[in-house]
Amino acid sequence: MIRSPRRLVAAAVSIAAGTALLASTASPAVTSAAPGTSLVSSTSTGAQSADIVVHSASMNRNIPLSVLLPKNRDKPAGVLYLLNGAGGGEDSASWQAKTDIKKFFANKNVYVITPMQGAYTYYTDWVNADKKLGVNKWSTFLGKELPSVVDSTYKTNGKNSIAGISSSATSVLNLAIEHKGLYKSVGSYSGCASSSSDMGMMYIRMVVKSRGGADPENMWGPYEGGQWKEHDPIVNAAKLKGLSLYLSAATGVPGKYDTPAYTPDPDTLSDQIVVGGTIEAATRVCTEMLASKLADLHIPATVDRPAAGSHSWHYWQDQLHKSWPQLARSIGA
Known part of the structure; x- marks a missing residue:
């Protein structure tokens, strides 16, 4: 049983301290864009994959x-x-590097789009430019700029889903709230949606300040200001009505992937069990808070509650697999 979410997160902190697509053989260089437009370039990386x-x-x-x-x-x-997650794919921790998504989606009829930038930004629109992370308008990019480019470049059916892990598990909920009607479904794996609570702010500081070296108040303004509540999916849970929702978080108790068989490096395994276990336990508390609020509002949601597991990639791969049938139905995949 999880006793003190604030103490768990504090422990983690201390430990962790439109346009046309160019031919697939084209150079990835991007020509200058006209004001207000976005241009795409593409390099094929396989029969069913590309870097754009x-x-x-x-x-x-x-x-x-x-x-x-x-x-x-x-x-x-x-x-x-x-x-x-927090590293935005700019480090080695990405869906492409850590999971089987290329194999998993090879026989499926869906476009899977993953930004490979945006570290420590929570994929949101920041109110101020940051000395470390610069100008960030990720909600505008993901919710307004990118979909029109994708839809005009590829043969899409106009139906979108969005999913994310850890810090981005909060982001996907906020993006769905901010861009009503854009997404049919949301997959939120191991996130903390309680972003305006003391616990949630502590979690965000861990990501943005401790790991990213940025100022969290440049993201949503002063902690006591209204923007933090405006970006709290639990406070704004009523706005999730109509979406097909999938939430998951484990307990942080070591599970089958927290063993040398799956994580042979002793230092990595130790971090996964101690740090990853602590963080996952805290996200379980957040997930239960959101699930309870949705239930009070009579908003349906699938909530998966594994009895064991840390805050790590093998478990998120499992959650993507488990949630895919639900996400797929919403977008006609």
Whole structure:
């Protein structure tokens, strides 16, 4: 049983302290964009995969993304926007590097789009530029700029889903709230949606300040200000009505992947059990809070509660597999 979420997160802190697609053989260089537009370039990385670059007008920079293509590209297909965690795919911790998504989606008719940038930003629109992380308008990019580029470039059916892990498990809920009607479903794995509570703010400081070296108040303003509540999916849970919701978090108790058989490096395994276990226990508390609020509002949600497991990739791969049938139904995949 989880006794003190604030103490658990504090322990973790101390430990962890439109446009046209260029040919697939084209160079990844992006030509200059007209004001207010986004251009795409693409380099094929396999029969069903590509690395693309989209110019974000709101951030005035080029954003790299990974794309998995449908098995059958003759018919329109839905889109799954799949977000990386705190590192934004800029480090080695990404869906592409840590999971089987390329194999898993090889026989499925869906576009899978993953930004490979956005570390420690929570994929939100920051109120101020940050000395460390610069200008961040990720909600604008993901919710307004990118979908129009994707839909005009690929043969999509206009139906979107979004999923994310850890810090991005909060982001996907906020993105669905902010861009009503854009997504049909949301997968939120091991997140802390209680972003305006003491516990939630502590978790965000761990990601943005302790790991990213940035100022969290540049994200949503002063801690006591209204923007923190505006970006709290539990406070705004009523706005999730109508979405197909999948939530998951384990207990932090070591599970089958927290063993040398799956994580042979002793230092990595130790961090996974101690740090990853502590963080996962805290996200379980947050997930139960959101599940309870949704239940009070009579908003349906699938909530998966594994009895064991840490805050790590093998478990998130399992959750993607488990949630996929529900996400797929919502977008006609």
